[in-house]
Amino acid sequence: MGFPLPLRILLWPLSWVYGIIARVRVLLYAKGILEKKRLNAPVISVGNLTVGGTGKTPMVIWLAEKFLEEGKRVAILSRGYRGSHGTSDEVELMKQRLGDRVTFGVGANRYEEGRKIEQAQLVNVFLLDDGFQHLKLSRNIDILMLDGSKKLKHEWLLPAGLLRELVSACNRADLIVVTRKTERPEIRARDSHEHLIFYAETRLLGFRKLGTEQTPLYVNELGPGPFFAFCGIGNPVAFFGDLQRWHVPLAGKLPFRDHHLFSQSDAQKIEASADQARAQALITTEKDEQNLRDVSFTKPVYVAIIDLVFPSESELCAALQRLLNESRGAHG
Numbered sequence: 001m002g003f004p005l006p007l008r009i010l011l012w013p014l015s016w017v018y019g020i021i022a023r024v025r026v027l028l029y030a031k032g033i034l035e036k037k038r039l040n041a042p043v044i045s046v047g048n049l050t051v052g053g054t055g056k057t058p059m060v061i062w063l064a065e066k067f068l069e070e071g072k073r074v075a076i077l078s079r080g081y082r083g084s085h086g087t088s089d090e091v092e093l094m095k096q097r098l099g100d101r102v103t104f105g106v107g108a109n110r111y112e113e114g115r116k117i118e119q120a121q122l123v124n125v126f127l128l129d130d131g132f133q134h135l136k137l138s139r140n141i142d143i144l145m146l147d148g149s150k151k152l153k154h155e156w157l158l159p160a161g162l163l164r165e166l167v168s169a170c171n172r173a174d175l176i177v178v179t180r181k182t183e184r185p186e187i188r189a190r191d192s193h194e195h196l197i198f199y200a201e202t203r204l205l206g207f208r209k210l211g212t213e214q215t216p217l218y219v220n221e222l223g224p225g226p227f228f229a230f231c232g233i234g235n236p237v238a239f240f241g242d243l244q245r246w247h248v249p250l251a252g253k254l255p256f257r258d259h260h261l262f263s264q265s266d267a268q269k270i271e272a273s274a275d276q277a278r279a280q281a282l283i284t285t286e287k288d289e290q291n292l293r294d295v296s297f298t299k300p301v302y303v304a305i306i307d308l309v310f311p312s313e314s315e316l317c318a319a320l321q322r323l324l325n326e327s328r329g330a331h332g
Contacts, residue, residue: 003160011160019157022133022165026172029135036138037111041075041123042324043139047132049152049169050162052258053234054145055179055200057090057287058308060129061097066317068101072124075117077137079130080106082259089259089290090129096286111137132172133164140327141320144173147235148199149180174323175316179308180238198316200308202238204246210289210301219248222302226251228279230270231288232260239285243304252277260291267295274299 003011028034044063048054060076067074076098080088086106087095095104103121105113114126114137128137132144146152157163170176176197206216226249231239236255243250254273256266274282281300284292289303310316 008156008160012156015157015160018159019166022157026135026165026169034135037136038138039111039114039126040118041126042141042327043077043114043126043128043131043137044141044143044320044324045128045131045134045137045139046143046145047128047130047134048145048147049132049165049167050147050150050155051158051164051234052147052162053238054147055177055202055308056130056145057093058202058306059143059145059177059200060127061094062308063127064094064098064102067125068098073103073122074101074125074127075103075105075114075123076127076129077105077110077113077131079108079110079134081130089287092290093287094129096290109136110134132169141323142172142174144170144176146170146176146178147180147238148178149238175319196319198310198312198319200310202242202306203309204242205305205307207283207302207304210284210292210297210303216305217302219246222300223280225249225281226277226279227281227283227302228270228274228277229253229283230256231285232256232258232262232291233285233287234258239304242306243283248283251279260288262288262292262295264295267297271297271299 029036046056046059046063048056064074064076076094078088078091080086080091082088091104091106103117105117107113110128117123128134128139131137131139132142152163152167155161155163157166174196177200178197179200179202206218207222208214208216228251229240229243230253233239240253252273254270270282281302282297283302283304286303286305
């Protein structure tokens with residue numbers, strides 16, 4: 001949901017200034033003029049180039065699960081964007097999925113949060129959530145998430161567009177994960193090895209009632225529908241498209257701004273729209289569930305439970321291990 005073209009043109013001079021500042025900042029860190037802070041344990045950053053959803057949170061969860069399976073002690077560092085009291089909807093989602101198996105450090109200064117954790121306990125690996133532009137903290141691996149359904153080379157920089165940096169910033173990435181596409185994107189990671197670009201698919205695990213911990217249900221166990229979908233995430237079109245791909249019968253849909261904190265009046269608006277569309281129940285995302293805690297509905301609300309799957313998972317795991325080994329040798 002971008003700005004109309006006339007407004008984007010008016011904002012273009014600000015985008016030009018923003019682009020210069022972003023490139024100078026990267027250069028200052030690359031030259032060592034601005035100091036990078038280093039934690040004792042390896043740091044794996046997961047980030048993107050755009051404002052909006054590319055699958056960062058599911059990727060962080062996937063990485064955490066993999067390292068936990070190996071017996072590693074995992075900590076996640078997050079800014080807690082648009083949250084409060086040391087948390088956010090994305091942090092709460094990760095906590096819900098990972099529980100107390102992972103330690104969380106939430107705050108603007110990710111280095112200080114990491115140091116506090118290291119001083120209190122052993123950590124084998126840090127996962128830096130939304131860290132591609134957080135250059136202050138040194139990392140061993142930079143994973144860049146790209147939405148393959150978007151033509152980034154035609155996108156504008158903030159504030160006129162959605163780009164945080166120019167597409168050429170992909171060259172800083174060690175490994176690129178492309179979601180929602182099966183073709184090779186027109187970008188490259190830091191070197192040109194084919195195995196540094198991987199493709200992820202969103203897999204539906206099932207649906208559960210809002211606010212419950214029940215075992216996820218298949219769509220045919222929810223009743224005949226149709227359903228009304230709503231969400232406040234970075235890429236609502238992708239969520240609605242996924243529901244159709246999963247053969248969920250939709251009567252209508254309603255997007256909200258990313259990280260939207262829902263009110264009771266929002267719930268009434270959603271249910272009125274669902275009634276108009278003759279929907280029998282509502283469907284939303286796990287991330288939105290965190291922003292619906294103080295809201296009640298008269299219709300049943302189901303939460304879509306998803307994860308990421310990689311057709312080349314073994315190759316991805318091998319690439320991660322190789323990159324970690326190389327980075328340890330370079331810093332050792």
